[in-house]
Amino acid sequence: MVMWQWALLALGVLWALQSLGVWYQMRHYGDVMKGITSRYKDGYVGAGNVRGRFGKGMIVLIVATPELVVERFLVMSGRSVFAKFQRREELENIPLDRLRSGSLIENDPALAKAVEVAIAQIDRARAEPKRPGLAGIKTVQA
DSSP, X not given: OHHHHXXXXXXXXXXXXXHHHHHHHHHHHHHHHHHHHHHOOXXXXXXXXXXXXXXXXXXXXXXXXXXXXXXXXXXXXXXXXTOOEEEOGGGSSXXXXXHHTOTTSTTOHHHHHHHHHHHHHHHHHHHXXXXXXXXXXXXXXX
């Protein structure tokens, strides 16, 4: 009878550690988004993600100028909640249409899918009526 109590205690500890890890990763994501919105005052931002079933997941953040040139390209990839965003400078300062074609990232299908989702989000933000500031981020309307 004591064994099942230890198993429940271990399960509770593991659940608490997982919750702490998710909180840590969400805080990091929020800090990165706040940094983007404070640094880039004009243009569009798109966030794309791909969930890995057994492999690694991926989140891509693309910041584009009003002229649709990629200004910042960030990728968070990994299996751990301690993954951080990495800047991919080789994919910056290029037209968004060139990135859309997929020829620059065709060797990584997960990255290509996440980029496709992020670009679709930028396209939706461009279709919305113009508001001042960085488009693509939903804010609370007063």
